[in-house]
Amino acid sequence: MIYLLLFFEFFKIGLFAIGGGLVTVPFLFDLSEAYGWFTAKELTDMIAIAESTPGPIGVNMATYAGFNAAGILGGLIATLGLVTPSVIVIVTICRLMNKYSCNRRVNTMLEGIRPAVIALIVFAGLELAKISLADLTHGLIFAILFASIRFYKKSPVFYLGLSAIVGIVLKL
Amino acid sequence: MQSLKDLFLLFFKIGLFTFGGGYAMLPLLKDELVVKRRLLSEDELLDLYAIGQCTPGIIAINVATFIGYRQARLKGAVAATLGMVFPSLLIITLIAMVLKQYMYNRYVTYAFAGIRIGVVALIASVLVDLWRKNIRNYADGTVFVLAVALLGVFSLSAVWVVIAAAVSALLIGEYVRK
Known part of the structure; x- marks a missing residue:
């Protein structure tokens, strides 16, 4: 039963991949070696496609890898396998938090973490900036976009559409 | 309280416009949940990221599950998570089946180069607000x-x-x- 196997393998990835979407990549390399569902070359293509299509990278990777292994149903089952641990773990944590949400210690802790989370977001932003802002033109577009986001406060979707058009017009 | 359909559609939209990992969807979440719908405060959104970062699973899904659960319990968690993965399922399956060439189209490459700059600019803008409030x-x-x-x-x-x-x-x- 390849479907059962797919669900189980991606459930494992969902359970052990802690953090952003690209943490699933080493796990997928192991899968390609263990089962031959896809080659390392295909995996490289998958990463490129998962990074530049809508949707979180980790989910895109699961859908793609599952599809390569066993067609449409394979993609669906791999994706469901990936997200099931999140649902179980987070729902459990929420139930506990409801009990402790008024707890003073929990609140001190969460308040203390916030500056560290901001540091994490800074790093995620820098990683993206490294690959996205290749030269001076890109930097200039970034500066103009940033200024208009601060000034006009339109929705993020508006700015994503705008930046896609800028990319096409300027042949970035 | 949001209906299950609303939650599904909200996260469908967020999944559709998230380019990159879990942090790339932060500007969208802030806009939809904090600014427009007032379901969360900015601080609570940061707390969800802290928890999503340290718990098993990819951050994007953890945050979606979390918000869904707070709105409508287990059903809400499932609705939000399914909404979040649905665009990926549709788009990736379509690309894997028929559109592999689409990825090598010049104009698609240009558009994504632009979008990546937009994502960085949006994250930078959210960071300015977060910094002012929390540091x-x-x-x-x-x-x-x-x-x-x-x-x-x-x-x-x-x-x-x-x-x-x-x-x-x-x-x-x-x-x-x-």
Whole structure:
């Protein structure tokens, strides 16, 4: 039963991949070696496609890898396998938090973490900036976009559409 | 309280416009949940990221599950998560089946180069707001600098940085501020 196997393998990835979407990549390399569902070359293509299509990278990777292994149903089952641990773990944590949400210690802790989370977001932003802002033109577009986001406060979707058009017009 | 259909559609939209990992969807979440619908405060959104970062599973899904659960319990968690993965399922399956060539189209490449710049600009803008609200005194500043050092200089995993911050906040709260 390849479907059962797919669900189980991606459930494992969902359970052990802690953090952003690209943490699933080493796990997928192991899968390609263990089962031959896809080659390392295909995996490289998958990463490129998962990074530049809508949707979180980790989910895109699961859908793609599952599809390569066993067609449409394979993609669906791999994706469901990936997200099931999140649902179980987070729902459990929420139930506990409801009990402790008024707890003073929990609140001190969460308040203390916030500056560290901001540091994490800074790093995620820098990683993206490294690959996205290749030269001076890109930097200039970034500066103009940033200024208009601060000034006009339109929705993020508006700015994503705008930046896609800028990319096409300027042949970035 | 949001209906299940609303939750599904909201996260469908967020999944559709998230380009990159879990942090790329932060500007969208802030706009939809904090600014437009007022379901969460900005602080609560940050807390969800802290928890999503340290718990099993990819951050994007953890955050979606979390918000869904808070709105409508288990059903809400499932609705939000399914909404979040649905665009990926549709688009990736379509690409894998028929549109592999689409990825090598010149104009698609140009558009995505533009979008990536837009994502960085949106994250930068959210960071400015977060900074103003949360880095207010020397203690906050110290935690931020230490976290940057742990991440940048010692290449510590994000999970440990969050745990270290939590433990030190707890210790300072218990023993120093008394």
